[in-house]
Amino acid sequence: GITAMAWGVEEKLLVIGTDGIMAVWDMEHHVIHMLLDHRGEVRCVKIFAKGTLAISASKDYTLRLWNLLSGQEKFTIWDGGSKNPTEPQIWNLHVDEAHKVVYSASGSKINAWNLETAEPVFHILGDASDPWMCMAVLASQAMLLTVSRDGVVSLWSSATGKLQGKQHMSSIKEETPTCAVSVQKQGKLVTGFSNGSISLVSSKGDRLLEKLPDAVRFLVVSEDESLLAAGFGRSVRIFLADSRGFRRFMATNLEHEDMVETAVFGTENNLIITGSLDALIQVWSLSKQGTTDILEGVGAPVSLLACGGTLVASASPQSSSFKVWDLSDAHRSRAPAPFLDRTGLTAVSHNGSYVYFPKIGDKNKVTIWDLAEGEEQDSLDTSSEVRCLEVAEQHKLLFTGLVSGVVLVFPLNSRQDVICIPPPEARKAINCMSLSKCEDRLAIAYDNIVLVLDITPGDPCPVIDGPRYTFYTQLPETLSSVAILTDYRMVYSVTNGDLFLYECANSKAFPLEAHRSRVACVEVSHKEQLVVSGSEDALLCLWDLQTRKWKFEMSYT
Template sequence: MGEEAESMTQMTIPVREFEAHTDAVRAVAVFSDGRRVVTGSADKTLCLWDLEEGVVLKKMEGHRNAIRAIVVSRDEQFIASGDYNGELIAWDSDTRNPLTQIIKAHFGSIYSLDFSADGALLATGSLDGTVKLWSTSTWCLQGSPIDCHAAVYCIRYAPSGEHLAIATFKDVQILITDTRECIANFTAHAVFNLSLAWMPDGSRLFSASTILDPTIRAWDPSTWKQVGDPWTGHTYQVNAIAVNSTGTLVASASDDKHVRLWRLSDRRTFAIFKHSDNVYCVAFSTDGKHIISGSANKKVLQWAIPEVALREDSPQERFVKNVLLLEAPSEQSTNNAQDADSTACFHP
């Protein structure tokens, strides 16, 4: 027990730093082959990385504005990216070339993208208050836009494909995918429901919010009631949340410059991965042994998950109160003005 506690106080640096973007990294998506990661940046480009070699396979250009969202289809055939000008591009994952011209998908910024479980549709969510569905065979709009009556910050299909969860400025809405019928809506957070993530088996939906309520909350899809107390620890808005493939760990990225690693069974923070600037996106590696994060400091970082977090939960481990602090190399913040503002206002 003493050795365990001691190991939880060690400090380290990322396994690897990826540098190619020239502005903040706003989005990250991992391929299931475990080797490739794609990132989207305010520099208007996507970078496709080789995780093992730590090199850029290709810098993908085509957007005319800062990229806000990216997603990889479940069959990994497509990459989709959306920007602050409401423009959408679909890419071929193998050739890394655009499959479409720029599509003016929305009048407001595209904040979120997700492919349906069967890969037939791409959903786009925007600050213009709508969600739109696009055919992945024609890249044409399917049906009318879904009016959410408030700015849309995140959209996530349930693993089964049965439901589409939509996080808006004022609430979280649950739609039946086939009929688009809204079967539930609830006020998950006081305001600004920023991020969503499903458990792999669909048994829980997680939500996160801004500095006004920098918590993570869990929701039961059978009742759409909150499960347990809010998860507290972050001190500024939570920009993104991710769940590992086994459904045992949750990672959250925040403007407090931290990624927190939580154990789902008891909502305990196992590790804090410390960055030099705001953290906008986070994902688990396919093998579940690493976390990939993107930050305002223009870097993509790969972190090793502590072995204690990968082991089966034991009563002895629950008594360990120390938190592992994993710290990136010290450097001058590249976004000081934004840091100053973040204490007073929401800056998505």
């Protein structure tokens, strides 16, 4: 996979680091140059000299300086340390162009090297029992600042490597540093911690900036250091620089459906691009405070984002592929934007013109997505987490099954007139729902209970009667999927893969041949003569409901 990424030479070159290889992609000529001298995974890449030079750090314990225009290696530095695999690897590089020095840092040592001669300037050895977790070069103060696992802040001369002072952090108790980013203009290291604290650390002391509800996963600043982003859980919080450091910029967090992995600000500070564990990349407008684009990554967690001008690149250590997009208006895709769902709980109406799905970051709401416009048209408040959705296209009804056990029914032409179907028992979450093909029956499945209701035409909206039947499975396993037919037969599955055809009218259950794993979906044909079941072991089975036998099965990968 790809482990490091950076832009060079006016965003015309993209530098990629992977296992033993540095790759330089020429965006203008679509040519890739392979730099093959490393013998281990490239951990870090820094670009300097107006994008013409790069220095890389690898697991092979070397630093290598490259000319990106010629593709030639200028020199190699053996960065010391044994080849013991337990020794901490280099996790940070800092280039001081003014003094022609590169600093490399790991948990146990900091080395400084002359960029012209490759000679050592100094070495600093750390305490193996309390390794450094974060390091910054504060150029304006000619200072190196480190924060250890136990919260010890150490200050060193960036010219000589001599210790200038040590102190314990006062704003943090019993937390471990998880990430950090330096803010050169303020002379501070913004440090995130395991219990959600964010602290501003400087040579004069430290101050608590914010307390987040989860561990801080990453911290990034904009190019001009006026904006700070902190990732935690599934959220990103934005801060604006002020005289005391930073203050909160937006009242709401930016929410993903899965854990956020990384973020990068646009070069004009009008955008922030965030990536998450589910391979989803979101582009946010900081002025409109909302999503402007959704981008599909490389099919793996988005761990790396790099922004150069209007271009943004995405990569992951779990994939050898990378993607590049141009976010300028001139290059925006004319195709409708994909809707922002990662739950798989979707329904469509108006012949596919509208899509309904749980709102990202707030599953107590349902987003109504206009496919033609490629944007959210509205949202519906359900006051409880959405578990399943069904649309009756002919009756123009949206059914929302909730964790509370309630089904809320929204008439699509008058969404304020909500119908409530209560659960059979308090606090019983809904597992799944099903509408018959003629939209005259509704099945609501809980752990081991199914309600069957009738839907009949009415004015001003259809009438929902029932339950006509209440069915108890009397099985130890819980219901995983259900499909209802107009004649009050139903096909249902339970979590161990067992599949049944049940006739409500005479209370008879007929076992169908079981799947080997959990059945994820059951779907009835339009004439209700066939049913297909799909399981988590990659098997689809087609059943004849008259004979109660399977016609054929399909494996898929």
